[in-house]
Amino acid sequence: PGERYILSGENLTIQQLFTLIAETGGVVPPNIRLPSLLLHTLGIAGDLATKLGWNSSLSRENAWTATLYHWFDCSKAKRELGFDPGSARDAIRDSVTWMKARGLLKTN
Numbered sequence: 001p002g003e004r005y006i007l008s009g010e011n012l013t014i015q016q017l018f019t020l021i022a023e024t025g026g027v028v029p030p031n032i033r034l035p036s037l038l039l040h041t042l043g044i045a046g047d048l049a050t051k052l053g054w055n056s057s058l059s060r061e062n063a064w065t066a067t068l069y070h071w072f073d074c075s076k077a078k079r080e081l082g083f084d085p086g087s088a089r090d091a092i093r094d095s096v097t098w099m100k101a102r103g104l105l106k107t108n
Contacts, residue, residue: 008072009085017088024092025105036067 012020015033022029034042043063046056077083099105 005077006072006074007077008074010088011071013069014066021092024096039063
């Protein structure tokens with residue numbers, strides 16, 4: 001009973017996403033690439049730091065997620081629902097504009 005739909009847009013790598021966010025925000029995009037093994041090791045260290053009471057934003061889970069390429073297809077939603085996701089660039093531009101208007105981002 002019922003249907004499930006993936007409501008996604010463009011498929012971007014994490015590097016493409018960060019570059020797009022940086023360009024839209026008017027800053028230089030990150031240009032560092034860490035080998036997967038190093039990133040996973042840092043994730044383990046982040047988990048350990050958290051267990052020891054330190055605040056760490058890196059964990060094994062988000063290190064693992066950052067090394068994957070997730071591919072989603074919304075063609076069923078487009079075909080059956082008329083779904084139009086718009087572009088990632090437009091969505092990021094709207095988000096940056098919204099955050100700047102509320103003082104959540106430093107402006108140049």
